[in-house]
Amino acid sequence: MTKTSATNQGSVSLDYGRCINCQICVESCPTDALQRSSDLVFAAKSRRDLIMDDISHDTEANELASRIRILFKSSLHIRHVDAGSCNGCESELQALNNPFYNLHRLGIFFTPSPRFADVLLVTGPVVPQMQEPLLRTYEGMPRPRFVIAGGTCPISGAPFDFGYSSGSGLDKHLPVDVFIPGCPPTPAAFIHGLLLLTDRISQRIHRGRYE
Amino acid sequence: MNAVIRTYVKSADLHDSTRELLKLGCRFQMAYLRYDGSIPEVVYLVDRGPKLEFLELVVRAETELPSLSELVPLLSWYEREIMDLSEITFTGNPEPFPLVLMSGMTLSSFPFDPTSKEIMQLFGSSTPPQLPEILATQVQDLFWGPIRADVVETGEFHFAYIGEEILHYTPRLFYKHRGIEQNLQQQDPGSGLVLAERVSGVGTICHGLAYCLAVEDALGIEVPKRAQLLRIILAELERIYNNLHYFGMLSKTTTLKVGEAFGTLLEENAKQINAKFSGHRLLRNILSVGGLRRDLNAEILPPMLSVLRQEAIDYLESLAGTQSYLDRLMGTGPLPPGVAFDFGATGPVANASGIKRDLRVQHPYSLYDLLSLDIPTRTNGDALARAEVRGEALITAFDLIQQAVNLLEAGEVNVGSQTFTAEFADGLGWSEGPRGACIYAVRIRHGILERVKIKSASFSNWKVFPLTVHSSNMMDYAINEASFGLTIAGVDR
Numbered sequence: 219m220t221k222t223s224a225t226n227q228g229s230v231s232l233d234y235g236r237c238i239n240c241q242i243c244v245e246s247c248p249t250d251a252l253q254r255s256s257d258l259v260f261a262a263k264s265r266r267d268l269i270m271d272d273i274s275h276d277t278e279a280n281e282l283a284s285r286i287r288i289l290f291k292s293s294l295h296i297r298h299v300d301a302g303s304c305n306g307c308e309s310e311l312q313a314l315n316n317p318f319y320n321l322h323r324l325g326i327f328f329t330p331s332p333r334f335a336d337v338l339l340v341t342g343p344v345v346p347q348m349q350e351p352l353l354r355t356y357e358g359m360p361r362p363r364f365v366i367a368g369g370t371c372p373i374s375g376a377p378f379d380f381g382y383s384s385g386s387g388l389d390k391h392l393p394v395d396v397f398i399p400g401c402p403p404t405p406a407a408f409i410h411g412l413l414l415l416t417d418r419i420s421q422r423i424h425r426g427r428y429e
Numbered sequence: 430m431n432a433v434i435r436t437y438v439k440s441a442d443l444h445d446s447t448r449e450l451l452k453l454g455c456r457f458q459m460a461y462l463r464y465d466g467s468i469p470e471v472v473y474l475v476d477r478g479p480k481l482e483f484l485e486l487v488v489r490a491e492t493e494l495p496s497l498s499e500l501v502p503l504l505s506w507y508e509r510e511i512m513d514l515s516e517i518t519f520t521g522n523p524e525p526f527p528l529v530l531m532s533g534m535t536l537s538s539f540p541f542d543p544t545s546k547e548i549m550q551l552f553g554s555s556t557p558p559q560l561p562e563i564l565a566t567q568v569q570d571l572f573w574g575p576i577r578a579d580v581v582e583t584g585e586f587h588f589a590y591i592g593e594e595i596l597h598y599t600p601r602l603f604y605k606h607r608g609i610e611q612n613l614q615q616q617d618p619g620s621g622l623v624l625a626e627r628v629s630g631v632g633t634i635c636h637g638l639a640y641c642l643a644v645e646d647a648l649g650i651e652v653p654k655r656a657q658l659l660r661i662i663l664a665e666l667e668r669i670y671n672n673l674h675y676f677g678m679l680s681k682t683t684t685l686k687v688g689e690a691f692g693t694l695l696e697e698n699a700k701q702i703n704a705k706f707s708g709h710r711l712l713r714n715i716l717s718v719g720g721l722r723r724d725l726n727a728e729i730l731p732p733m734l735s736v737l738r739q740e741a742i743d744y745l746e747s748l749a750g751t752q753s754y755l756d757r758l759m760g761t762g763p764l765p766p767g768v769a770f771d772f773g774a775t776g777p778v779a780n781a782s783g784i785k786r787d788l789r790v791q792h793p794y795s796l797y798d799l800l801s802l803d804i805p806t807r808t809n810g811d812a813l814a815r816a817e818v819r820g821e822a823l824i825t826a827f828d829l830i831q832q833a834v835n836l837l838e839a840g841e842v843n844v845g846s847q848t849f850t851a852e853f854a855d856g857l858g859w860s861e862g863p864r865g866a867c868i869y870a871v872r873i874r875h876g877i878l879e880r881v882k883i884k885s886a887s888f889s890n891w892k893v894f895p896l897t898v899h900s901s902n903m904m905d906y907a908i909n910e911a912s913f914g915l916t917i918a919g920v921d922r
Contacts, residue, residue, distance in 0.1 A: 299576055300583040302605040305918040306630020306711055309674070311580045313700070316677075316693035330578030346551045347531050347604045348583065351575045377623055382536060382549040383608035402630065404710060 232270040234260055284417055286362050290336055291416040292325045297335035297359070298368075301352050302342030302378070302385055306402040307369040311341070313405045326412055332358035337415065338392070339366045341402075343375040343385030356392055364395045364415055368408060373397050432646050432857040433474075435485040440494050446486060447500050450475055455484070456770070458868060460497075460507035461882040462490065462515050467544045471511065472882075473497070473504070474857075474870065479791040483857060496521035503773030506892050515539050524559075529603050529921075531555035540611040543879050551608070558601050563589050568596060575604050582917035590903060598898035598906075602891060602920050609922045613881040618644045618871070619718050621878055625869070626713050628883060629919035631674070634660075634667040635862025636869075636885070636919075637716040642794055643869040643881075644718045647856025648849040655840040656720030657796040661833045662727055663712050664795075664860065665826040670699035671863035672823035673741065675914045676748065679816055682907040683757045691744050695737065702733050720843030727834050738827040745820045758813035762897035762909035765810060772896060773889040776865020777818040778913055782810035788861040795860075800832045812912035819914065822863070850876040862886055864914060885919035 244252045262268050298311060314321040315328070329335050332355045344352060356365070367373045367388045375386035388394055398411035413419040422428055438446045450457075458474040469490040477484050488494065496519035498505035508519040509528035516539065518525070530536060533556035538547045563570075574585035585601040609628055613621050625640035626633045638660055645652060652660075677692025700710040706725060707715045715721055748754055764774065769782035779786055787804040789797040805821035807814035851873050859868045865886030872880040894913050901909060 297576075298580045300581070300605065302607055303582070303918065304627045304630040305582055305916050306627070306633070306713075308580055308582055309631050309711065312674075313693070313697055315580075316697045317690050318694060318697045328580055332576075342605060343607070345605055345607055347534060347555060347606060348575075350554060351583070351604065355576055377627065378607050378609070378612065381608045381612040382540060383551045383606050384612075401627070401713070402711070 642858025
């Protein structure tokens, strides 16, 4: 079992490709969610088949998450954090409040304090000197809370994913709910991502193919 | 074209050489660390005057070099950056503490040495910054940031204040230092542009163009005339949307809701024109080393821009007729000419303080010498002067585009499939962006980039800005900051 997030609230996944059958996870599980088993026939043709992601594979949890997200569809408050952006994404995020896009009409607002925020919208590759302020902002948010990676940098770090002060993306630090690629994403792309978060619009890309 | 002449000096003679250059009216532009083989050297780039070659004052770097900050205050931040990223110390630097790397952060080894093969990493956790010691008990401390209200870039500002009066102001930038100069090392000169365009998102063209010009200077590439004129058009389109944004923000900080809405709407119109013309709202992915990646149809611009130009004129006129707006700008954050010069103010900030400098006129590039262009100046150096200079630069940008469109003739827009490479070459490129002078110095060895130094306009103007904040008042801070029109990405790199 690996904890994939730096915070206590991260998603948990079970990776049988790292399991040495020690069963310590069963003994230490605080909610008895894990049971001892004697299944030994675990061969798989794909490495991915050995990993259980709790959220993506559990339909009940998915439904609950969706019901929670829909509650935010008429009022969503965003706290933006620049974690090493070139200011291109900021330029387009600021444009969301201009009279042409007028984000307010969708019930979506930027908020000054993380205490009032439902969504953490992060730009930039998450460079070393921004990790701490970013995590502190996230910790200051009430639950339920969502995280959006806005732009290509916070998704993968590219093109700033090498060098002494690089970052390799937001999901190394926080559980991400929506990824919005683009360098920068246009305001329309940002709006699509925000509507996707609250299930007000459907996803257009599946397995790298645009539909 | 030889953009640079080079002089070597001994560290003991550095002060005398500097005094001599200052006496001649030369202006230092930047300082950076470079390697000659395995020998580190510090390079001071000096502007000798209009249309003269730039001067490179080179000193072999010893572990200790005399600081030039007392003579040339604008060099202080460059020296501190070198101290952060190497083993060199500048004795006599008035602020010898970390700048680019936060206190508490450690670099596993130093970048820029081309013989080093180590993979370096920045790690640690930051500790509070060095601040001036304040003994009086009534003085209050306010830390604002690094994450601030609204959609803004990351930066932390410290105010020491009594009541409304700010006694001392310290910006703590570089939270989002990306180490781009090191990222550019070992890149192919053609692909380095991808990073240069992303140093400052709203300065895509001024950074991209200065980078291209530097590489073209090093490799001896002659860019076709059509491409040069189209580059002017792109650069001026960047100036238009940035300046419209500027007035939107200035209206916002002076609490003019309608003015803000108009300014941001006009900025949006400008960005949409950018997209129709170039395919990208921020004008990315069109420049290339050797010209442009593809031809652009500039004929679509005049009809769209003439509408936007008139709207911009009307907008500026209504701002100029708004008493509450003028009241907040007049006398706010004055920057005296001498201070502006010594601390390195550039672009509209310098022009507003009576310094008539603009690279498009003084060191014309990319055929700007074919166009007629006046540098707007003011002498007051206050927020209103900065805004007025920006307003004139905005309208001039429309006119420059029209002039460039008139000169356009059919032709190639890049050097085609010719390949250019160099065993060893240095190049210097520059552009006057919406915020001022942007300079790139490149060194190419065995066909790849060995060292790239980036001087952004905001790096210069952030150095100056705090001087206008000390002894001003809290209510004017946001207005004063907006009147400088700074970016943080450009400084932090």
